Amino acid sequence: MKSLPRLFLLSSLATASVYAAEPLASESSWRISVGPQWRELGGLDWHTGSVAASRPLPWLAGRGAGNSTTGAIPLGHGDHNYDDGFVREDSSGGFFGDTWNWGYNNASQVQGTNLVFHSANGGGSQTTTSFGTSSSMSHPGWSEELSGAGWFTEIESPAVLKQGPLSLSFVIGYSFAQADTGHSSSAVFGATQQTRSNTQATSIQDTYDASGIIIPLAPYAGSFLGPGPLISDTPSARGFGPTTSTSSMNAAFFRSNVSESLRMNLHTISLGPNFALHCGSRVRLGLGLGFALNVADWEAHYDETLYGNSRALSHYHRDASQTNVLPGFYLEPSVEVDLTRHIGVYVSGRYDWAHSLHSDVGPSTFNFSPGGWSVLSGLRVMF
Numbered sequence: 001m002k003s004l005p006r007l008f009l010l011s012s013l014a015t016a017s018v019y020a021a022e023p024l025a026s027e028s029s030w031r032i033s034v035g036p037q038w039r040e041l042g043g044l045d046w047h048t049g050s051v052a053a054s055r056p057l058p059w060l061a062g063r064g065a066g067n068s069t070t071g072a073i074p075l076g077h078g079d080h081n082y083d084d085g086f087v088r089e090d091s092s093g094g095f096f097g098d099t100w101n102w103g104y105n106n107a108s109q110v111q112g113t114n115l116v117f118h119s120a121n122g123g124g125s126q127t128t129t130s131f132g133t134s135s136s137m138s139h140p141g142w143s144e145e146l147s148g149a150g151w152f153t154e155i156e157s158p159a160v161l162k163q164g165p166l167s168l169s170f171v172i173g174y175s176f177a178q179a180d181t182g183h184s185s186s187a188v189f190g191a192t193q194q195t196r197s198n199t200q201a202t203s204i205q206d207t208y209d210a211s212g213i214i215i216p217l218a219p220y221a222g223s224f225l226g227p228g229p230l231i232s233d234t235p236s237a238r239g240f241g242p243t244t245s246t247s248s249m250n251a252a253f254f255r256s257n258v259s260e261s262l263r264m265n266l267h268t269i270s271l272g273p274n275f276a277l278h279c280g281s282r283v284r285l286g287l288g289l290g291f292a293l294n295v296a297d298w299e300a301h302y303d304e305t306l307y308g309n310s311r312a313l314s315h316y317h318r319d320a321s322q323t324n325v326l327p328g329f330y331l332e333p334s335v336e337v338d339l340t341r342h343i344g345v346y347v348s349g350r351y352d353w354a355h356s357l358h359s360d361v362g363p364s365t366f367n368f369s370p371g372g373w374s375v376l377s378g379l380r381v382m383f
Contacts, residue, residue, distance in 0.1 A: 027159035027167045027276075031336075033346040034153040035378015039177040041146040041266050042354070042370035048140045049363025050189035051316040052256045052306040057133070060252035060308050061193035064129035073122040073204065077233055080206065082117035084109060087208060087233060091225050100228035102208075103221030110218070113211035115231065123202030123240050135191035135254075142183045145372070146264055150177030152376050156274060165278040171288050173270045175374070182261035188304070191254040196247060203241035208232055254313075256306045260364060267295040268352070270330050286334040286348075294326040294354045294370050302362040318362030326370055328354025336380055344380040349373060 073080055077097070079088040085104035092099075102115075109116050152175035159167035213229035222228040272290015279285060299321035306314040334348035354370035 027162050027169075029382040030158060031156040031380055031382050032153070033156075033376075033378050033380045035151065035346070035376060037150050037152045037175055037177065037374050037376040039147065039150060039175070039266070039374040040372025041148060041177055041179050041264055042368055042372060044144045044146055044181065044262070044366060044368050046142050046144075046183065046260065046262075046366045047364060048142070048183075048185050048188055048258055048260065049365070050137060050256055050258065051304050051318070051363055052254075052314065053135065053137055053189045054363070055314075057191060057193070057254060058308065058313065059131075059193060061131070061195040062250035064131075064195040064250065065127050065197035065199065065248070066129050068127045070121065070125045072124045072202075073119060073206070075235055075238060080117070080235070082119045082122065082206070085115075085117050086221075087117065087206075087231070087235075088224070089233060090222075094233050097233060098230040099233040100222045100226040100230050101224050102231055103219070105219045107218045110210075110215055111207075113209070114236075115208045115210045115215065117206045117208070118203065119206075120203045120244065121199075121201035122204035122206070123243075125199055125201035127197060127199040129195065129197045132194045132196075133191060135189070138185075138188055138190070140185040140188060142185075144181050144183075146179040146181060146368075147372070148177050148179035148264075150175060150266075152176075152378070159276075167276045167278075169274050169276065171270075171272060171274045171290075173268075175268045175270075175376075176266070177374075178263070178265050180261070180263050182259065184257065184259045186257050187255045188258045189254070189256040189306075193252040193254075195250045197249075198245060198247045200243055200245050202243045205239040205241065206235035207237040207239075209236045252309055254306065254308050256304050258364075259303045260301065260361065262298060262300045262361075262366070264368070265297040266370065267297065269293045269295075272330070274332075274334075282338045284336040284338070286332075286336065288330070288332040288334065288348075290330060292328045292330045292352055292354065294328055294352070296324045296326055296357055296368065296370070298322060298324075298357075298368075300359075300361040300366070302364055304362075316362070320359065320361040322359060324357050324359075326354045326357060328352055328370065338382075342382050344382065345377075346380040347375075347377045349375055 077094040090101040154173035161168040270292040274288040302318040332350040338344040356369040
């Protein structure tokens with residue numbers, strides 16, 4: 001049993017000596033790296049618009065009293081209707097100039113041998129109605145720095161130049177990252193409808209001669225067929241009171257809420273030189289830079305709901321999608337740690353610059369400016 005620890009020790013030393021003796025990757029090797037990445041895709045600036053703002057609104061503020069003109073109660077024969085009574089033609093048709101088809105409401109209308117009647121608009125009235133709409137846009141905007149996960153692969157050529165621990169090679173790479181974002185805005189569009197009616201009326205007081213009768217106690221109402229006490233069917237005097245003005249208003253309130261979303265798929269193909277520095281037998285530092293071709297494959301959605309007096313009236317939906325090619329540049333410092341002659345670990349931090357993208361989604365617009373840091377890590381195979 002004592003020989004087991006000794007055997008394990010000898011076996012470990014033999015394995016370590018074989019690993020140490022194994023030659024590591026040289027600068028004449030091809031290198032392929034693959035692994036996950038986290039990337040800052042770029043900055044997004046969004047300006048929200050409104051479909052409802054360009055559409056006619058249903059009228060919800062009522063029609064008001066309309067426009068009308070009413071003349072004064074006539075002084076001659078005929079029916080006279082008042083706020084506190086009436087004097088109308090009876091079955092004789094006004095042939096004798098008097099009527100028993102009359103009535104009054106209050107004892108205060110009896111003034112001596114006269115009866116007085118009142119009408120708030122008996123002197124004539126005029127009603128005018130106006131309609132108005134006011135609207136506003138809040139012009140909201142929102143911004144976000146897009147970031148997301150993805151993967152990458154790179155192929156590095158053997159060194160084309162080598163001087164001591166320094167070497168120069170070329171790298172071609174592909175990476176993919178995806179980001180999703182969205183935003184909701186309230187009261188993007190607002191409107192108010194108003195209907196205003198204004199009535200101007202002149203009041204009157206008509207006096208009727210009742211000297212030939214005993215006036216019944218109030219309230220009293222005669223009839224068309226009668227019989228009853230007779231008074232003249234035309235006023236003996238008319239007085240005009242002040243002109244009064246009354247107004248009324250109906251209003252309706254509108255607002256629209258908007259939800260927007262964007263999915264950005266960013267594909268990047270890069271090509272450029274890589275400067276490497278060997279630090280010992282297993283560690284290799286690199287600095288890559290060059291041209292990057294970014295392919296932005298995106299789709300966006302716009303949803304707007306219009307409310308009138310808190311009730312949903314209309315819904316508007318818009319979609320947009322496109323693929324845009326955005327040239328740019330990159331800078332990528334890296335570290336390679338060789339585990340064996342053919343396998344290593346690769347880590348890099350990369351910064352990208354690229355042309356911006358501008359597009360529309362329904363009535364909204366957005367600007368996407370690719371750029372930012374990426375962190376890449378994975379396995380590297382040398383052959």
